[in-house]
Every structure is written in C-alpha cells, then in structure tokens.
Amino acid sequence: MAKKPGENEPIRPLSKEQREARKAFRQVDAKAVMTEHDTAEKAFSNNRERLREERLARETVQGPMLYPAPELPDDTPIDKVRFSARVRNAISAAGWKTVGEIREASDATLLSLPDLGKGSVSYLRETLGLPSTDGVRPRGG
Numbered sequence: 001m002a003k004k005p006g007e008n009e010p011i012r013p014l015s016k017e018q019r020e021a022r023k024a025f026r027q028v029d030a031k032a033v034m035t036e037h038d039t040a041e042k043a044f045s046n047n048r049e050r051l052r053e054e055r056l057a058r059e060t061v062q063g064p065m066l067y068p069a070p071e072l073p074d075d076t077p078i079d080k081v082r083f084s085a086r087v088r089n090a091i092s093a094a095g096w097k098t099v100g101e102i103r104e105a106s107d108a109t110l111l112s113l114p115d116l117g118k119g120s121v122s123y124l125r126e127t128l129g130l131p132s133t134d135g136v137r138p139r140g141g
Helices: 016-062 085-094 099-104 107-112 118-127
Strands: none
Touching (some): 085 118, 107 118
16 A cells, blocks of 8 residues: 555554663664863863963063053053953054053043044053043943
8 A cells, every 4th residue: 555645654663672772772872972172171171271381481581561550651562452352453553652651641542543542542541540631431431
C-alpha cells in the first residue's frame, strides 16, 4: 500500500542493541567535547599568562601606565597615561606630548579637536583636576 503525502510511518521502538549503541556514542561524543574544551581552556590560559608576562616585562622597561589624576605632574608624557582611544587619538593628532599641554588648553581648543566632544572635555577636566571653562558642564551636572 502506497503512502499518501503527509502520512508518517509509525514510530518503532528501539531495540536493546540500538539503545546501547546510542548510549555508547553519546559517551564517546561527550568525552571528545570535554577534551576539546579542556584543550581550548588551557590554550586560553597559556595565552593570557604569556600576554601578562609580556606586559609586565614591558612595564618594567618603560614604567607603568598611569591613570589620569589631578596629582599627575605637568611633564608626564601622554603616552604613559591611560586615556580612552578616542581621547588619546585626538590629543596625539593635536601634537600634544604632556599632561601640562592638556591642562593649558581652553575648552574651546579641546572642543575644536576632531572626535572630542563635551563629554570627553568634561572627562579630561575632571580626571586632570581642572575646573571647566567656557561653560562646558562636568559629568553629572
């Protein structure tokens, strides 16, 4: 008797051998996945440790990166301060080399830099400890 479209065959129960074969396959598959996961986890850990050692070696030679703070001396090179990429790129494009040059700039000068808006200027003023000028509000104000 031919099947009509949309008709399904009745579900046949699995034999004991088929169930045992599926169970064995699942166990082997699970073991392979766990091994792969462990290998990836070890590689990740090794890479993280390698990068950490490289950073520590670099900081030993060059000195540590500093967080922007009011206590930073004016002659601190900008390369040694942890600014966001946007702020660092804008300051570098202006040709400034030290924190003092940022502190001496007016808000109008800072706002004229490409990709530097009021939020970035407020951030610079807050973190470097200078009051805002030209009416740019600090964050939260």
